[in-house]
Amino acid sequence: MTSRNQSRRSEALSPFHVMDILAQAKALSQQGRAVYHMEVGEPDFATAKPIVEAGIEALRQHQTHYTPALGLPELRHAIAEYYDRKFSLVIDPKRIIVTPGASGALQLAMICLLDAGDNVLLADPGYPCNKNIARVLAAEAVAIPVTAENYYQLDARSVAQHWNSRTRAAMVATPSNPTGTVLPKAQLAALLQFVERKQGRLIVDEIYQGLVYENDDYTALEISDECFVINSFSKYFGMTGWRIGWMVVPEFYVDTIDRIAQNIFLAPPTISQHAALTALKKETQVILDARRDEFKQRRDFLLPALQQLGFDVAVKPQGAFYIYASCEKFTDDSFNWVKKLLTEQGVALTPGIDFGSHLANKHCRFAYTQSLEKLQQAVDRIDAFIKNN
Numbered sequence: 001m002t003s004r005n006q007s008r009r010s011e012a013l014s015p016f017h018v019m020d021i022l023a024q025a026k027a028l029s030q031q032g033r034a035v036y037h038m039e040v041g042e043p044d045f046a047t048a049k050p051i052v053e054a055g056i057e058a059l060r061q062h063q064t065h066y067t068p069a070l071g072l073p074e075l076r077h078a079i080a081e082y083y084d085r086k087f088s089l090v091i092d093p094k095r096i097i098v099t100p101g102a103s104g105a106l107q108l109a110m111i112c113l114l115d116a117g118d119n120v121l122l123a124d125p126g127y128p129c130n131k132n133i134a135r136v137l138a139a140e141a142v143a144i145p146v147t148a149e150n151y152y153q154l155d156a157r158s159v160a161q162h163w164n165s166r167t168r169a170a171m172v173a174t175p176s177n178p179t180g181t182v183l184p185k186a187q188l189a190a191l192l193q194f195v196e197r198k199q200g201r202l203i204v205d206e207i208y209q210g211l212v213y214e215n216d217d218y219t220a221l222e223i224s225d226e227c228f229v230i231n232s233f234s235k236y237f238g239m240t241g242w243r244i245g246w247m248v249v250p251e252f253y254v255d256t257i258d259r260i261a262q263n264i265f266l267a268p269p270t271i272s273q274h275a276a277l278t279a280l281k282k283e284t285q286v287i288l289d290a291r292r293d294e295f296k297q298r299r300d301f302l303l304p305a306l307q308q309l310g311f312d313v314a315v316k317p318q319g320a321f322y323i324y325a326s327c328e329k330f331t332d333d334s335f336n337w338v339k340k341l342l343t344e345q346g347v348a349l350t351p352g353i354d355f356g357s358h359l360a361n362k363h364c365r366f367a368y369t370q371s372l373e374k375l376q377q378a379v380d381r382i383d384a385f386i387k388n389n
């Protein structure tokens, strides 16, 4: 018999339930049914033309070799300039590490900070991959239930309650996935102060920076240089498939992260780094800001439309492209409800269970990564579904 050895750690990784939904949605599409994709966590827009052209030009120029593990020096400089332009912040490019997406940055950060048996605190609901990255490292992710009261975000009090001798770090995302809520600056400042007092590290995932609709967009780097700040070209810059992101770390960690990156990734993708240089240009940002405005319009349509149907949205989402809504009026089993909605009306959502366990069965996530016209049609179908069930 063939040996099927497999690490217990890899067996323990939880799947994305939304993959089931996606497979079902694909099968429906193949049968010729109209499917409304509100489960997908990426912009529907194609990558902006100047960025694509820059990628093609990089290929023409034979930019197909490895770069330094921490990224092209000119891209690290360009990211520093971006912080200067956007937030009037001077960041030493040495502290900027280019990564294969925010995913690569999250892995580097956790490898750098966590030993086996350590723990990291994170929000429930929250971005699901983080707990699995911790698991791969034989560390533990401690999920802290968060509620509307604190904008579905960790605060110093909840973190203090869960902090123990094995805790090395806490993680937040602002704006958050799945709730789209922004962590108020004062709440973040208090959190940073607490974590620093404990000599731990706060990892602040700012992947949805730039997609903020009414609050001032800010970075944790305005408050402290002691945290790990994660970012990406995936969302605001619309480059999910290019697999390129970055991280800003305290200078002390740069050499260690260089060694980790050399061993884990060797280098971030070269073509994407050249394209990212163009993504950061002022001229490109005009295109990206127009897309942000379109996301805002979609949110401003979808939020009241869902509330009118009876979904409860406890905190108005100020960023990203998600609405995390309670479907408690209709079901206490959102996973099966979402599956039924897809089968009967062709509308695909993400069930709450993908983001944790706290009240997960009563929630689902709507991604407004579809045109306004499609969103309107999807709302009509959800309305019909609710009336028929």
Ligand SMILES: Cc1ncc(COP(=O)(O)O)c(C=O)c1O
Residues within 6 Å of the ligand: 041, 100, 101, 102, 103, 104, 127, 173, 176, 177, 205, 207, 231, 232, 233, 234, 240, 244, 245
């Ligand atoms: C909060 C958050 N962090 C990180 C990621 C990973 O993004 P990427 O690796 O494409 O940059 C995502 C993707 O959806 C996310 O929502």
